[in-house]
Amino acid sequence: MSAVSYVAAMHLEGDEQLRLSYTRGDGEDKEHVKQTVQLCHTRPNFGGKRWWMICPFRRVRVGKLYLPPGGDRFASRQAWRLGYQSQRIASRDRPFEALFRIQKKLGCEQGWGNWITRPKGMHHRTFEQRLREFEYLDDLCAVEMMRVVGMLRR
Structure with missing residues (x-):
């Protein structure tokens, strides 16, 4: 994978999402991937909004998604069973x-x-x-x- 592009669809309140687009592999094994990640937010005590992603596989709120070597989709650390x-x-x-x-x-x-x-x-x-x-x-x-x-x- 060389680059990931995204579009943040924030126009529908309660249905905010990131639309990811990237290419996996090369040559004949090349795959164009489009993945949608739901977003949610919390309101910290100091004001504003704190945005979170919802893991597409575990449906848990996370601050970061991962695509490990050999992985095919972005997911949470728990979904990929990644340790620290x-x-x-x-x-x-x-x-x-x-x-x-x-x-x-x-x-x-x-x-x-x-x-x-x-x-x-x-x-x-x-x-x-x-x-x-x-x-x-x-x-x-x-x-x-x-x-x-x-x-x-x-």
């Missing part, structure tokens, strides 16, 4: 991921064994908090590495 990135991280990798997030936030090179430095302009107290968290995670990473080394030795 954090759900796919093995428990033994979680300390490493958290450690890398801190390194990325501080603009440091990511990787176990790479130390962090205080970015220019960051308060010392804030950096000290990040450093304590980093040291804690670094210790957890060392424990996980020792566990893996122990398993390899068996």
